[in-house]
Amino acid sequence: MLKILIPSILLLPSTWLTPQKYLWTTTLSYSLLIASASLMWLATPSETGWSFLNCLMASDPISTPLLVLTCWLLPLMVLASQNHLMLEPINRQRTFISLLISLQIFLILAFSATELIMFYIMFEATLIPTLIIITRWGNQMERLNAGTYFLFYTLAGSLPLLIALLLLQNSTGTLSFFTIPYLPSTCSTPWAHKMWWTACLLAFLIKMPLYGAHLWLPKAHVEAPIAGSMILAAVLLKLGGYGMMRILIILDPLTKELSYPFIILALWGVIMTGSICLRQTDLKALIAYSSVSHMGLVAAGILIQTPWAFTGALILMIAHGLTSSALFCLANTNYERTHSRTMILARGLQTLLPLTAVWWFIATLANLALPPLPNLMGELMIITSLFNWSMWTLILTGLGTLITAGYSLYMFLMTQHGQLPHHLISLNPPHSREHLLLTLHLMPLLLLILKPELIWGWNA
């Protein structure tokens, strides 16, 4: 575990000490090295489930795919930010990269934490670098509002979580993941128990986000620079999902009744946010709402707590992370050329940028869950287990799949097909850097078709 964490921490001094000429090369190559070393976590032969243990950090089949995704994302973020940061003073470039690296450190510590309070502190610690990335390097005036919404929505949910965890620690004496599944359930008065249940889950539901508390997400995703959008969409939302998976173990048996409103809200959110996507004019907002839609499905899957649902949720989290991040990178290629996120201003790009159109095609197909991509595997498993839980959910999930296909196709047709608008006479051709970036996003997604056991979680 430390083999990856310590090099990540030491990336910070190397960012500050590298000469200006080699800054981006160095950070990119070292973070790629760390990312390839992190693939060792995927080999988890241990029978107890936990591997690469020390007292404070461990990895198990649920956290491993998320850890590898986190480590994989840092070189991608460095690659994506290179262009828009080139004009800034060198120290600010170094500060930006340091923020990305510190995010990776906190995320590694969060996903590999073996104790709930450590997980909580790292969960909260990811807020500060993300806040600074969004509000300092975002491009529009609304970014201040976005940062405030982001911080306060998450904190309003996580402070009750802290109190719930402290309550749990008082009654059970420990909060270690190793022993929590075997503890007797803490019962108090029915009302207090319900409050405690809600307090435990609320922070993660807001982070996922659940449909009713999702307002921070379109703001934050849209106003963030590309690296901020990537890390938000790919990993930070999954922190909520991972937290829910870990904490639901101790929340039985109340979950059977109390999770109803949240499952309904999540499924309804799939449809609502999908419908909003169909009417969006802002490309990044479309991708942001699509994230809410997919995460609604994940939330519903996690809340019904069956093995297939957990597996489907985990697969969808990883697949959605890669897909959403790829879509944000593609939106960023549009933004860097036209400095606008409005979709109708950049139509018909297949004529001008045919190679990028290939990436748009693959990313769109991944977003609408085309077989045999892992997106479909995740969605199908969640839909099947939801059907098993209650057959009426099929209406909502089926409609959701239809709307997802609708808006993904809308996004693709709007940006790629049709006539070029008259004001676009030439755009810069795609850089090799952008092609590399999208390859590194979509190649793991395609390779995961061949070995999905890596992201199956406990059902391996």
Place this chain on the structure above:
Amino acid sequence: MAPLIYSALIISLGLGTTMTFASTHWYLAWMGIEINTLAIIPLMAQNHIPRAIEATTKYFFVQATASATLLFAGISNAFLTGQWDITYTPYTLTSTLITLALAMKIGLAPLHSWMPEVMQGLNLLTGLILSTWQKLAPLYLIYQIQPNNPNIFIALGLMSIIVGGWGGFNQVQLRKILAYSSIAHLGWMILILSFSPPLALLTIIIYILMTFSLFSSFMLTRTTHINSLSTTWAKIPILTISTPLILLSLGGLPPLAGFMPKWMILQELTKQSLCPLATMAALSSLFSLYFYLRLSYAMTLTMPPNNPAGTLPWRLNPQHNTLPLALTTTSTICLLPMTPAIMSLMPF
């Protein structure tokens, strides 16, 4: 100010607090507090501008009222119990009166109205002394009276956290914001004082570290208004990184050190089965986080080349010794992993 007079006043400040710390008799405790008040009055008025004199007068009236009430309560206690020990206050009347008098001394809600006005009229150094040193003696006395009924502390504490957060919402003057932040943090201290005095000690030590670094950052750039914060990037660029972190630490965000007292206090409150209170206190501290965040927006997050929000002032060389600032800033940002070590030092 002449060096001799200045040093006499500073020594008297120290003498006053030390006398209160060393006392077991009500007269001596009250005398120490009076010496403190009298020593800081000339320090507050050293500027000779009307605003400073107004602040000094307000402070004097409030503190005189509080001291008189304190003396009255001490004498009543002596009358009722027959002895002058400050630790023996079995009667609710006297202990409540003492608590309220001392609450007025340090500026807890609902006796807090003087705090922002007084702080606004002072220069930053005197404001620092007011919000850190002047709180020590009264807090010590509140601990010493050993109340058996924690209700008044909980009420004072929760009200202070809410008022300290809500009151600072539309302030643009930095000293008033710091006054409200002081009220909120004192609320946390009072909240936990009856359950675990060592945690109150931890809170005030961490609070002194954080406030010291924040005041020192403002002293270094001589800013007293939100608008003048926005040119910090031109004067001392490193402050644009450290000050937002200090502000977020004051707001209690992990992984910064300001989270430590809140975490420990919430843990103690949940151990005492006061979960709704803990939830209310935690969520009320989000109010103060809002205006700390606004300060960091003004200072760092709207830095050029994005949105310059203020006009450029004269840039003079910083004359202060920056070593205390460096030390306190480092502890404010990095002290959270030391929590087990610090908790083991606390006497339980």
